[in-house]
Amino acid sequence: MSVELTGAEITIRCLQEEGVQCIFGYPGGAVLFIYDELFKQDKVRHILVRHEQAAVHAADGYARSSDKVGVALVTSGPGVTNAVTGIATAYMDSIPMVVISGQVPTSAIGLDAFQEVDTVGITRPCVKHNFLVKDVTELAETIKKAFYIASTGRPGPVLVDIPKDVSQQKTKFVYPDKVTMRSYNPVVKGHSRQIKKAAELILTAKRPMIYAGGGVILSNAAPQLTELTQLLNFPCTNTLMGLGGYPATDKQSLGMLGMHGTYEANMAMQYCDVLVAVGARFDDRVIGNPKHFSNENRKIIHIDIDPSSISKRVKVDVPIVGDVLDVLKELIKLLKAGKEKPDQAALKEWWKQIELWRERDCLKFNRDSEIIKPQMVIEKLFNITKGDAFITSDVGQHQMWAAQFYKFDKPRRWINSGGLGTMGFGMPAAMGVQLANPKGKVACVTGEASIQMCIQELSTCKQYKLPLKIINLNNRYMGMVRQWQEFFHGNRYAESYMNALPDFVKLAESYGHVGMKIERPEDVEGALKEAFKLKDQLVFMDFITDQTENVFPMVPGGKGLSEMILV
Amino acid sequence: MENEAGALSRVAGLFSARGYNIESLSVAPTEDPTLSRMTLVTVGSDEVVEQVTKQLNKLIEVVKIIDLNDGSHIERELMLVKVRAVGADREEIKRLVEIFRGCIIDVTDKSYTIELTGTSSKLDAFLEAVGCSAVLETVRTGASGIGRGEWILKV
Numbered sequence: 171m172s173v174e175l176t177g178a179e180i181t182i183r184c185l186q187e188e189g190v191q192c193i194f195g196y197p198g199g200a201v202l203f204i205y206d207e208l209f210k211q212d213k214v215r216h217i218l219v220r221h222e223q224a225a226v227h228a229a230d231g232y233a234r235s236s237d238k239v240g241v242a243l244v245t246s247g248p249g250v251t252n253a254v255t256g257i258a259t260a261y262m263d264s265i266p267m268v269v270i271s272g273q274v275p276t277s278a279i280g281l282d283a284f285q286e287v288d289t290v291g292i293t294r295p296c297v298k299h300n301f302l303v304k305d306v307t308e309l310a311e312t313i314k315k316a317f318y319i320a321s322t323g324r325p326g327p328v329l330v331d332i333p334k335d336v337s338q339q340k341t342k343f344v345y346p347d348k349v350t351m352r353s354y355n356p357v358v359k360g361h362s363r364q365i366k367k368a369a370e371l372i373l374t375a376k377r378p379m380i381y382a383g384g385g386v387i388l389s390n391a392a393p394q395l396t397e398l399t400q401l402l403n404f405p406c407t408n409t410l411m412g413l414g415g416y417p418a419t420d421k422q423s424l425g426m427l428g429m430h431g432t433y434e435a436n437m438a439m440q441y442c443d444v445l446v447a448v449g450a451r452f453d454d455r456v457i458g459n460p461k462h463f464s465n466e467n468r469k470i471i472h473i474d475i476d477p478s479s480i481s482k483r484v485k486v487d488v489p490i491v492g493d494v495l496d497v498l499k500e501l502i503k504l505l506k507a508g509k510e511k512p513d514q515a516a517l518k519e520w521w522k523q524i525e526l527w528r529e530r531d532c533l534k535f536n537r538d539s540e541i542i543k544p545q546m547v548i549e550k551l552f553n554i555t556k557g558d559a560f561i562t563s564d565v566g567q568h569q570m571w572a573a574q575f576y577k578f579d580k581p582r583r584w585i586n587s588g589g590l591g592t593m594g595f596g597m598p599a600a601m602g603v604q605l606a607n608p609k610g611k612v613a614c615v616t617g618e619a620s621i622q623m624c625i626q627e628l629s630t631c632k633q634y635k636l637p638l639k640i641i642n643l644n645n646r647y648m649g650m651v652r653q654w655q656e657f658f659h660g661n662r663y664a665e666s667y668m669n670a671l672p673d674f675v676k677l678a679e680s681y682g683h684v685g686m687k688i689e690r691p692e693d694v695e696g697a698l699k700e701a702f703k704l705k706d707q708l709v710f711m712d713f714i715t716d717q718t719e720n721v722f723p724m725v726p727g728g729k730g731l732s733e734m735i736l737v
Numbered sequence: 738m739e740n741e742a743g744a745l746s747r748v749a750g751l752f753s754a755r756g757y758n759i760e761s762l763s764v765a766p767t768e769d770p771t772l773s774r775m776t777l778v779t780v781g782s783d784e785v786v787e788q789v790t791k792q793l794n795k796l797i798e799v800v801k802i803i804d805l806n807d808g809s810h811i812e813r814e815l816m817l818v819k820v821r822a823v824g825a826d827r828e829e830i831k832r833l834v835e836i837f838r839g840c841i842i843d844v845t846d847k848s849y850t851i852e853l854t855g856t857s858s859k860l861d862a863f864l865e866a867v868g869c870s871a872v873l874e875t876v877r878t879g880a881s882g883i884g885r886g887e888w889i890l891k892v
Contacts, residue, residue: 352892353797476795477791478791481784
């Protein structure tokens with residue numbers, strides 16, 4: 171006779187079976203039995219955060235930097251509502267994640283019990299799927315399904331809501347080897363006829379462009395993207411989510427495109443004749459006004475695992491539904507097997523044009539400034555870390571500068587909230603990154619507004635000795651809000667200036683970390699070097715930067731890609 | 738779709754979240770009790786209907802989706818309607834019910850309750866024929882649809 175386990179034991183056993191080494195959470199009434207079981211074992215490590223939003227962001231950073239499923243554990247009611255921002259963040263960026271939440275006992279559901287919310291209802295629009303487990307006999311299979319759904323197809327967060335009594339009830343524990351679901355069978359392989367069509371179209375290109383998004387990172391297809399791009403000698407641009415998918419320091423990289431993309435990337439995107447979109451979704455921050463984008467005639471090949479991403483905002487000529495990795499492999503095979511090559515003379519002309527655009531030097535900034543330029547800080551950060559650090563960011567100007575000036579050559583090194591644009595993401599995400607990569611250099615590029623949205627996590631960093639390097643680009647403004655107000659609201663800086671900022675050095679010190687305040691450009695390099703020498707310490711670097719600096723180029727909302735405001 | 742709690746609200750939630758219209762929706766378990774079949778009527782351009790279809794397909798509990806307009810199909814809606822029926826109107830309404838092939842399923846000395854099935858436009862036509870002043874109450878199920886001939890939706 172096999173032994174019966176409680177729901178709480180089963181939950182932890184399932185995590186062990188999934189090979190989960192690290193989870194992020196915060197205890198509370200509805201998850202006490204689960205925490206009790208966590209306490210009794212040492213395979214799954216629990217990281218205690220200071221706010222549930224941070225637990226989910228940390229699990230998110232863990233997942234993004236490691237290709238494992240991130241796991242967060244929160245209690246019912248406010249535990250869940252606090253987690254929602256993190257869940258929505260992961261959902262928008264398609265991050266594989268399982269969130270386990272406690273719920274009031276089944277007998278109390280619907281009675282407005284203490285710390286009760288309709289978790290499944292609240293999270294429904296921002297999860298890939300969610301479950302309420304009402305019977306302990308279904309718990310193990312549900313958790314198995316959660317991991318399966320989260321990590322396959324287009325990944326995303328899956329929530330499992332476990333009422334307190336279910337965590338107490340006992341049943342036999344059997345962890346299924348695999349699950350099959352008749353209603354969920356994600357496509358992997360691309361249609362061979364479509365791939366052939368794509369190869370044929372590629373060979374006709376005179377002004378080709380490869381546009382690669384987060385799907386390349388998620389499907390671990392960076393080597394294949396690089397191979398394809400170099401095989402064809404095509405230009406390649408990456409979206410904010412796709413940075414690192416193609417080496418940014420390579421000459422075929424045109425950098426990031428979109429609202430704050432480079433001049434050359436946006437112009438090439440607008441005026442190409444064959445566009446190969448790989449794991450990207452033509453979103454509003456990338457192509458600007460879709461009507462303006464469609465003014466130019468071009469053929470589009472679109473590779474994506476999610477059929478609903480295809481022909482959503484832009485009509486596509488050759489759709490290929492499938493895993494980017496698989497499709498790229500097939501495409502490369504086909505192109506290599508055929509002896510044909512695209513029109514080399516035309517390609518040469520196209521590169522000439524691109525070089526002319528490049529000469530515009532759209533990312534230039536005043537290097538002789540007596541006030542610290544934020545771009546310069548990122549450049550130095552890149553140089554000092556030799557481009558090999560994990561960089562997380564919050565949301566705003568600093569995020570764009572990090573994306574523009576840190577040249578990511580490898581995937582999974584750039585961790586930011588692209589879709590939802592969640593301020594407060596950076597530091598908790600960096601915690602997850604550091605835990606997934608204990609030996610990695612991890613820096614969080616942030617601003618004085620964003621960092622304060624999850625500043626309490628400095629305490630978590632102390633508890634677990636996470637030696638993050640926090641690069642606070644402090645311009646005393648919500649910089650991106652200020653920039654829009656300057657451009658589009660007649661310089662009326664409504665509520666975008668922060669009075670009464672804390673002394674970040676003292677603040678860091680009070681949490682037991684090292685704080686530095688850097689006010690002169692000539693001190694930037696030294697400070698960064700010193701900070702990275704402090705291998706076991708979190709260093710909070712407060713860079714006092716130019717308040718008037720703006721992010722360029724900029725495609726204003728509603729405008730087309732070629733209508734950039736340039737510096 | 739899977740006959741599970743919450744599946745219906747996922748569909749309804751998807752429509753409201755993405756700004757699609759639901760004209761009508763009817764759902765019930767099938768001969769296989771683990772499955773429910775839903776007929777949903779929506780309006781939109783081809784692009785919108787394509788997106789609706791793709792988004793619905795992404796819902797984990799949706800097993801299969803077809804656009805009945807892709808082929809020839811039949812649709813029916815059930816309506817129960819209570820009408821005022823006094824004096825000479827009683828005979829007139831009875832005749833109308835016969836013409837529309839409905840049946841009177843409840844009677845009082847002042848009213849009839851009529852059961853009628855058909856396409857939405859047939860039900861509309863009946864209401865118009867009876868006249869809105871006579872109609873006391875209506876309840877309609879929304880359309881249920883099925884493909885014609887050999888065309889079947891099989892899981």
